[in-house]
Amino acid sequence: MIRNDVAITPELVKEHGLKPDEYDRFVKLIGRTPTITELGIVSAMWNEHCSYKSSRLHLRGLPTSAPWVIQGPGENAGVIDIGDGLACIFKMESHNHPSFIEPYQGATTGVGGILRDVFTMGARPIAALNFLRFGEPDHSKTRHLVSGVVAGIGGYGNSFGVPTVGGSVGFHPRYNGNILVNAMAVGLARTDEIFYAAATGVGNPIVYLGSKTGRDGIHGATMASAEFDDASEEKRPTVQVGDPFAEKLLLEACLELMKSGAVIAIQDMGAAGLTCSAVEMGAKGNLGVELDLDKVPTREEGMTAYEMMLSESQERMLMVLKPGMEKDAEAIFRKWGLDFAIIGKTTDTLRFVVKHQGEVMADLPIKELGDEAPIYDRPHLANTHQPVIAPDSVKPPVSHGEALLKLVGSPDQCSKRWVWEQYDHLILGNTVQMPGGDAAVVRVEDGPKGLAMTTDVTPRYCEADPVEGGKQAVAEAWRNITAVGGLPLAITDNLNFGNPERPEVMGQFVGCLRGISEACRALDFPVVSGNVSLYNETNGQGILPTPAIGGVGVLDDVTVNASVAFKREEDALILIGETRGWLGQSIYLRDVCGREEGAPPPVDLAAERRNGDFVRQLIRSGQVDTVHDLSDGGLALALAEMAMAGRTGAIVTSAPETMPLHAFLFGEDQARYLLAVRPDDAADILYEANAVGIPAMVLGVTGGDSLILPGREAISIEKLKAAHESWLPDYMAGKA
């Protein structure tokens, strides 16, 4: 008999990550000393990762509704209506802590978890994206982490059979001790065939599906709720192991089962495994849950109730089935070679009762486990502001051509082909725009619709000014979707920050959220799902504030889209939006001048909207098929990327005299797009822009095999491409 009466000491409570006052709160709630299983359960439910105790208060301010939002935050994933009876279901989630400790498995299980969140709701995943940040290239662990994380993302997604179509990869010393691995999945379902977590009906069978339960991942969510120190590598046993094959079977079996009409509610077993999923199903449905752990399929012998309740073994699901349909459901799961076990039932007691070997191991009030979790209004400092850097005050250390060449071959701006070639980005045969453009474009089934999707944030902007940085992250996602011709519909946010118990970190969090909220409101771009990852901090050094935004938009006719590649010679280059030559926090200032400083570019949300709506209309009317949004590296980098993608050069003949040329070329003013249009259309487009008060100017024409900057400085595309394509493979081979 496994003993459940281990004495609960203050040390044991501390080991479970509960603060003394949190433990007292729990004891008061249940009116007695908890059992060890109960302590485990509450530690899982009340840790930062599951309870959002530091962030909940502030997340309430985010706009989460719009006429097209079917399901906002709070479910496994967000759901939006994309027309024609179809829903797009998506979410982004972090797997930062485990990926640092064990990069391959950390990344695979991150991808697996987010795919499961999406198909739990009845959607077939049609695309995956990610957002990755690593430490500085020279750091001794960086290569190993890049290699493992990329292989892990590919290893899972490729086998599962979802195209990984987009993402972002960057480096910064502030991620030396805490990398970011954020995975996003996008799925498709019919609007009348969406499944939710809330259980209904008393006495209905609760069914366990998928892989068996082992001892892996116990306390994984608790690990993700604490800072790292030098001993963190010892936490390797808390990292789970992914099995994409099992997940693929689980996907097919779940979708088949959903079609059969047997499913009342479904919840995947993610963080805190069986505990979290069972409690959520009951609590959301206002029902109690009774589990008999003797029925749980286990991989190892002698597992205790405590271990089963906290295991984070992957590829598992919990369902409430319609009574009488157990046999049909079991047949489907057996066909796919998966475990199927009835492990409990719903009750009307509102208690969470866990039995093992005939004994009650836990008996807790189910609603309160979630609702009564601590919530903190943590002290937060007002954001400090950096001075605005006047364009004139920055002297160019090298020629503009040299600067551009340096930037295209820099770790952050170089081609990430080495990464995305390890991801199957073509499976399903619907990838209209591959990685490397502004946003990925994927056809919806056989068309005519398409979805545009992207992941964005500029962490150095968020560090310098959290509010503007938060706005910019949303605006850039919106702009990237617009630049391919998509109508931006909604976002998922993955809020990666340091230790929230430090007031300056909490200040960054609060500031970024304010900016995100403002931008979402102004752009009608609500948040429908998300994840908060705090404690990304090692030995007191936190990451850059990194609220990654995953945006999704719709193209009514996917054949009408724009891409970055120059497509013809003699197209006119038109710059849309106002350029002031903003060099503060620019890539130019950082990577060419060696100064990471200044106020980041302000975001004028009205201008974003006006300029973006104008560009989208040009794409949708078929007038324009070549567009790039201007972001890191400004106009010059956009020109280079468009030239390289289209293997066609360009000559820039005009530049305003109101600012230094390097500020015009490399400034990172927001709300701007570069268009290449047929020469006959240029005048019309300028006229239309002028008529609605949108700044627009002709810069030059496409053609030739070089990029020629004002002042006649020419850089061959071949040279640009060589620099752009070589850095990452050379670095990974130990040559850079």
Next chain:
Amino acid sequence: MKSAVVVFPGSNREGDVMRALRSAGSQVEKVWHAETDLPAGTDLVVLPGGFSYGDYLRCGAIAGRATVMDAVRAHAARGGLVLGICNGFQILCESGLLPGILMRNANLKFICHRQFLRVERNDTAFTRAYAKGQAIDVCVAHGEGNYTADGETLKRLEGEGLVAFRYSDASGQVTADANRNGSMNSIAGIYSDKLNVLGMMPHPENLIEDLVGGTDGRGLFESLVSSFATAA
């Protein structure tokens, strides 16, 4: 023409190839790996891409011994057409229908990219819509595509004209750079002795529309459908 697409646990490109077959004019039916028979009147059996059985043990090793493979071997022995793409090629090698084996890519990484292939002969049921020596633009997506065989097998494949496709550049030149997975003799696909079984690593089924990159893959499916129109 009637095609049967075999689905193993872990197959994941069955939908892609079914779409390509249908758009070329074939009837298509899915066949579960545990079946003992193929649907009546099956002209072509397709083993699609994916990670059957998770690629555990060895790619294609478990699927090569699946129940349905007896029926596939019998179909092939009767002269019936069999097409294995990617994991399907690996399964054909493991099931004994084709010689050789697919090893880890030379760089030990999964690679997904557009890839030109040179069509080595156009007098088979699979390639008649192409020109001999034509470079077709398709894609690859595999971790184990490095075709390897013993010297004698290789000599026989070359001597008897059983190499179907080779990795090439856009002009059809077979170069070392174009052979990214390190396959012997740049082999991307091979035929069985009777030319009725084709195994290939690249994915023609993903290049059947301009919207998603091009139409060079169509020829393979159109060849199959048209060869049936003539045969029947």
